[in-house]
Amino acid sequence: MKVKIDDIIDAVDFDSDMSESFLNTKTKQVCMFTYEELRAAENDEDISDSADWYCEAVASAKHYLETPDDYLPLPEKYDCNEYRIMEKFISRVIISKQSEMLSQSIKGRGAFRRFKTMLERLGLLDEWYKYRGQKLREFVEFWCKENEIDFE
Known part of the structure; x- marks a missing residue:
């Protein structure tokens, strides 16, 4: 499985001071986490009342925090x-x-x-x-x- 280079280009181009981007080396997917999502995942915050997309983003951030060796930071x-x-x-x-x-x-x-x-x-x-x-x-x-x- 190959990484879609356009996904990496988009993540690098969209880079901001409010998020971090990674390549999941197992799934070959580009992941971008806001600091808010990472904080919610790290603190195991109750987000049950949040929008589905946010719950999914926090779950992905939690996976990153639990398996950091599967992720490679993208260049800024x-x-x-x-x-x-x-x-x-x-x-x-x-x-x-x-x-x-x-x-x-x-x-x-x-x-x-x-x-x-x-x-x-x-x-x-x-x-x-x-x-x-x-x-x-x-x-x-x-x-x-x-x-x-x-x-x-």
Whole structure:
């Protein structure tokens, strides 16, 4: 059984400060647990009045806590260094004025927001998302190979 690489890419891309993502090495499923779900599972909280999806999520989190050796932490979004990806994208922009404007947009605080705004203004947003998606895929494929994960 192979892992669906798009599931790992989605989990890495969706990474947040409120959750952790793992690969269940036995089932080859990608699992994402919020800290709330992990806390409820760890404290064995009564969630009988909760929605079915939440009960299932807490049950999955409990399984993770009981069998942590079956789970491999997925890389975080920050591990792929999106800032460096932005710099490489900018170096590929042919029109020097556009390249210059994009370079200016990534300096200082708020760089990601300004970069996206500038991409929209220059009509390069679709090109950026395509490039970024390609680099994220390459990063995840490398991670899978390093961890000896078969993927499709």
